[in-house]
Amino acid sequence: MDRADIESKMTELLVSELGLEKEKINPGASFEEDLEVDSLGVVELLMALEDEFGVKIPDEEAEELLTVGQAIDLVEKKLAG
Amino acid sequence: MHQAERRVVVTGLGTINPLADTIDGTWKALLDGESGIGPITQFDTTELKTKIAGEVTNFDSELFMPLRESRRLDRFSQLFVGASQLAFDHSGLKIRDDDDPLVGRAGVMAGVGFGGMVSFISQLDVLRERGPSRVSPLTIPMIIPNEAAGLASMRFNMQGPVSCVVTACAASAHAIGDAAEIIKRGTADVMLAGGAEAANCEFSMAAFNQAKALSTRNDDPASASRPFDRDRDGFVMSEGAAVLVLEERSHALERGANVYGELIGYGMSSDAYHVTLPRPGGAGAARAMTNAIEDAGIEPAQIDYINAHGTSTSANDATETVAIKLALGEAAGSAVISSTKSMTGHLLGAAGALESLVCLQAIATDVVPPTINLDNPDPECDLDYVPNEAREVEVKYAMTNSFGFGGHNVSLVFASGA
Numbered sequence: 001m002d003r004a005d006i007e008s009k010m011t012e013l014l015v016s017e018l019g020l021e022k023e024k025i026n027p028g029a030s031f032e033e034d035l036e037v038d039s040l041g042v043v044e045l046l047m048a049l050e051d052e053f054g055v056k057i058p059d060e061e062a063e064e065l066l067t068v069g070q071a072i073d074l075v076e077k078k079l080a081g
Numbered sequence: 082m083h084q085a086e087r088r089v090v091v092t093g094l095g096t097i098n099p100l101a102d103t104i105d106g107t108w109k110a111l112l113d114g115e116s117g118i119g120p121i122t123q124f125d126t127t128e129l130k131t132k133i134a135g136e137v138t139n140f141d142s143e144l145f146m147p148l149r150e151s152r153r154l155d156r157f158s159q160l161f162v163g164a165s166q167l168a169f170d171h172s173g174l175k176i177r178d179d180d181d182p183l184v185g186r187a188g189v190m191a192g193v194g195f196g197g198m199v200s201f202i203s204q205l206d207v208l209r210e211r212g213p214s215r216v217s218p219l220t221i222p223m224i225i226p227n228e229a230a231g232l233a234s235m236r237f238n239m240q241g242p243v244s245c246v247v248t249a250c251a252a253s254a255h256a257i258g259d260a261a262e263i264i265k266r267g268t269a270d271v272m273l274a275g276g277a278e279a280a281n282c283e284f285s286m287a288a289f290n291q292a293k294a295l296s297t298r299n300d301d302p303a304s305a306s307r308p309f310d311r312d313r314d315g316f317v318m319s320e321g322a323a324v325l326v327l328e329e330r331s332h333a334l335e336r337g338a339n340v341y342g343e344l345i346g347y348g349m350s351s352d353a354y355h356v357t358l359p360r361p362g363g364a365g366a367a368r369a370m371t372n373a374i375e376d377a378g379i380e381p382a383q384i385d386y387i388n389a390h391g392t393s394t395s396a397n398d399a400t401e402t403v404a405i406k407l408a409l410g411e412a413a414g415s416a417v418i419s420s421t422k423s424m425t426g427h428l429l430g431a432a433g434a435l436e437s438l439v440c441l442q443a444i445a446t447d448v449v450p451p452t453i454n455l456d457n458p459d460p461e462c463d464l465d466y467v468p469n470e471a472r473e474v475e476v477k478y479a480m481t482n483s484f485g486f487g488g489h490n491v492s493l494v495f496a497s498g499a
Contacts, residue, residue: 019149040153043218 001053006075009052010068017048027069035068049075088345089261091495092338093172093326094438095164095275098425099135099319102163104171108442111421111450112471116303118317118426124283131295133302134281135319135426146236153219154232155197156320160431161229161277162236164322165189169237172326173338174271176238188242188269189230190260192252192276194430194485196226199282229277241269247430249485250390251349252276253323254433254493258347260327270332275324275434286318292357294394306427307454308391308420309398309462316392319426323434325441342441346379346480346494348372357486358396363404366390369490370408370482377494379478382412384494386449386474388436388481389466391420392427399461401482406464417474419467423453433483437493440479444497449474 007027014020018041024034031037037045046062049055049071055078065071096102099117100110110117117135126132142151142159145166151159176183200223207215222228227245234243242263246255253276260274289295296315298305306317333340350372352365359366374381390401398420406413421439428435443449448471455468476497483491 019147019152040218040222047215047217 088330093168095167096323098321156279160322164324168324187239187271191230192256193226195280197224251485251489252430254483254491276431277322317426346373346377352488359400366404367407373492387418
């Protein structure tokens, strides 16, 4: 799976799982400020990412995720290895 | 204004129930004697004794809130917010921003029987099947009963008194009475008061079936809820919400609001007897009615219409009949009484609010809805329960009864006029 695939799956999840508007989602968007995703929403997203990509994201790493791009980076890194 | 002079009027009504999602639609169905009960479509009933219920089949939460909000709420909260929106719009009130003086003077009181039972069960399944790390972070706000009131306060920016009553099938009657007390003592000028329930599921119905509480008349759903009839065999579970806008009278008159009636009496009591059964002899329920009539400052004979609790269970309907006789004395014989649960089914925590709305419509139109399916009156239920046909009656004072598991009894008295 390449980065573009991850990004498009991530966008799908943010729309289907969190009810966000697709137009607002881009790698530079911040969860808290641009997308208004609260702490509960971040947990929902992480669960969805783990299910979708079959990866494990420990709480310490999850806490550092501030933007959509950082979430894509993390999934890419996990899938690589 | 001196506290004793504060009076509470109703300036908005909203409901979403199995009959309709408008006041006019609900009222027409009730006067036509239409049943909202049908075969259950929301879950598998193969193993259940009861396969019928009242369902809100066309509810679209996105009419009332964006998807990203509604998907975080259990259905009972969605229904409460929806009915609140309808009632608030009906009242013509607006709260603009935090500088609006009404912000701190407006509140919410929601009556809920179960809360988010369906979310509770589904997340428990997730825990058992997939482990703790898969349980939704939204589980707690979805299941706690007070979130309906909390969500409505957020939706309408009401930052005054906001709370929740959880007294089973008496909950929303308590909520309306308690909200009125808050306005009377001067803590708020406007309260959204009512209730919501969405507890139809395999688990709750299995549990009620085990308690022998539900009708099993699966082959004829429309005739299953038959209060005061000899052949009644239990209540029919239903879902929905109903909300009243309660407003301090001078506040309402100054803004030229439409006034649909005044809440003049609130009485409550406890049976202190049994977890589910009413106290034999009806003294507990009678005390709630007497307290409400005395609070209203009228005589029992002045009550023109009673919307009975009338659940269609063997125990309730016979005991309520005795209780009405105790409370009204000689006037019981000429009292005009009906149970609209014969048509709506039992909305549990939301029932008292929906039935308050029925009382206000009876006051507004001078027509009372019937008790349908009352084909062979139980000799123990020998009052005028308005069988099967709506009736024109001049209604100045109307009382509604709500009784809940745990022994809670509540009566509310509404009056016409501003």
